[in-house]
Amino acid sequence: MREVTFQALIDEGVLRIGDGYRAKLEELGGTGYPFLRSEFVDERHIAFDNAESFHAELEPKLKAKLSCPGDTVITTKGNSTGRAAYVRPELRTFVYSPHLSFWRSLNDEVLHPGFLREWAHSPEFTDQLNGMKDSTDMAPYLSLTDQRRLRITVPEPDEQRAIARVLGALDDKIELNRRMNRTLEELSEALFRAWFVDFEPVVAKAAGRAPFGLAPSVAALFPAAFTGSELGPIPQGWRVRPLAEIADINGRTIRKDYQHAEIEYVDISAVSEGQLGETTLHPRASAPSRAQRLVAHGDTIWSCVRPNRRSFLFIANPPANLVVSTGFAAISPRCPSAAFIYAATTTDEFTDYLVAHAEGSAYPAVRPDTFAKAPLVVPSDDVVAAFDKIVGPWLAQAAHNVRESRTLAALRDTLLPKLLSGELRVRDAVKLAEAPALASAGMRS
Numbered sequence: 001m002r003e004v005t006f007q008a009l010i011d012e013g014v015l016r017i018g019d020g021y022r023a024k025l026e027e028l029g030g031t032g033y034p035f036l037r038s039e040f041v042d043e044r045h046i047a048f049d050n051a052e053s054f055h056a057e058l059e060p061k062l063k064a065k066l067s068c069p070g071d072t073v074i075t076t077k078g079n080s081t082g083r084a085a086y087v088r089p090e091l092r093t094f095v096y097s098p099h100l101s102f103w104r105s106l107n108d109e110v111l112h113p114g115f116l117r118e119w120a121h122s123p124e125f126t127d128q129l130n131g132m133k134d135s136t137d138m139a140p141y142l143s144l145t146d147q148r149r150l151r152i153t154v155p156e157p158d159e160q161r162a163i164a165r166v167l168g169a170l171d172d173k174i175e176l177n178r179r180m181n182r183t184l185e186e187l188s189e190a191l192f193r194a195w196f197v198d199f200e201p202v203v204a205k206a207a208g209r210a211p212f213g214l215a216p217s218v219a220a221l222f223p224a225a226f227t228g229s230e231l232g233p234i235p236q237g238w239r240v241r242p243l244a245e246i247a248d249i250n251g252r253t254i255r256k257d258y259q260h261a262e263i264e265y266v267d268i269s270a271v272s273e274g275q276l277g278e279t280t281l282h283p284r285a286s287a288p289s290r291a292q293r294l295v296a297h298g299d300t301i302w303s304c305v306r307p308n309r310r311s312f313l314f315i316a317n318p319p320a321n322l323v324v325s326t327g328f329a330a331i332s333p334r335c336p337s338a339a340f341i342y343a344a345t346t347t348d349e350f351t352d353y354l355v356a357h358a359e360g361s362a363y364p365a366v367r368p369d370t371f372a373k374a375p376l377v378v379p380s381d382d383v384v385a386a387f388d389k390i391v392g393p394w395l396a397q398a399a400h401n402v403r404e405s406r407t408l409a410a411l412r413d414t415l416l417p418k419l420l421s422g423e424l425r426v427r428d429a430v431k432l433a434e435a436p437a438l439a440s441a442g443m444r445s
Contacts, residue, residue, distance in 0.1 A: 007148040016104045020096035021065040030055030038075045038099040070113035072103040081140040082129045084120035114164025122420045162426040170412040177401035184394040192343035202235040244372035246335040252294035260321040268327045273310045290325040298338030301328040307354035316399030329371045337388030
């Protein structure tokens with residue numbers, strides 16, 4: 001191993017670091033490269049579905065600020081400074097924003113990109129970063145000058161590749177689970193829209209056609225005509241009902257006889273669109289004051305604050321001591337399908353309803369009774385059950401993927417500092433992890 005500065009690696013032609021492009025408003029709104037802002041960089045993950053794009057003719061001007069597969073991306077300003085992700089080969093080429101820096105290996109035989117990716121999460125980097133943060137009263141900022149001063153302990157090339165292979169396999173499996181869950185979510189949304197928004201089976205039957213892709217037994221559950229309602233034409237025999245008629249809102253709260261001395265707490269900040277971030281453990285006696293809402297398997301939780309952010313989550317097999325913030329509306333199904341309730345309350349139309357009824361301009365929020373009054377098209381129980389039979393297993397698979405990814409992430413985070421410091425050799429790491437976890441990540445001992 002050798003300890004060397006980033007500047008020395010740059011001087012050797014091994015490493016390139018850079019920052020992002022300062023875009024002008026008029027340069028955006030096109031169909032060219034997407035513009036990656038820091039908010040699209042999560043810990044170890046990049047997502048820019050909603051990113052603005054540059055006008056295509058600006059491509060030559062942006063060349064020096066374009067991503068490359070294998071780059072390590074670092075957030076450099078604000079409280080999120082030091083968040084690190086990796087540019088995977090399948091990602092579309094994008095333009096870095098000024099609040100980001102990239103680290104790019106120019107010689108894989110000397111500095112392996114996969115090793116550099118993992119080093120960005122190591123104590124050696126985070127300790128130096130924290131020291132830089134503490135050296136000023138200003139908001140955290142990691143300048144290019146600071147980055148050049150960073151010191152990195154670099155193992156021999158073979159050891160770098162082995163470390164990257166072990167930890168990268170875990171990362172790859174976690175990413176695969178993430179993509180699978182996104183596909184399952186999209187399938188669930190598409191089926192709900194086809195059946196309960198566009199009413200495709202009913203449209204087909206009304207036109208004298210067999211519904212596409214449905215077994216005859218399922219197709220028989222749908223009517224062949226429409227009737228009027230306050231929401232417009234809906235399938236005959238279906239009803240428009242408030243959400244409170246098919247689900248309870250905030251039905252469970254911690255009481256004096258609560259049995260758990262420690263709670264696992266979900267704050268609003270931990271939930272994004274169908275995703276759960278970090279939870280926190282607290283002794284019951286010193287838990288946050290908002291840690292009062294109890295949830296059960298099959299519930300859907302929705303942040304009452306800033307509904308345009310779509311902070312919702314399906315609760316699947318929660319630990320017995322899981323408690324969520326009173327800032328959530330907890331929606332517990334009383335109809336035959338938790339999957340139906342989740343899909344019905346996470347559509348764009350439902351979000352638009354919440355946004356339209358939010359109160360307050362600087363901090364818009366929705367009251368629980370707004371959820372209760374939300375109008376939904378409610379089909380027959382047989383149709384709801386048919387939907388649950390298809391989508392329920394998808395939600396179960398997604399929940400399994402999340403649990404597996406948490407296990408793999410914990411394993412990765414345990415192995416990482418030991419491997420990078422040399423305390424643990426790769427062959428010993430594989431043995432320590434043993435077959436199940438690494439095998440699921442595609443490893444071979």
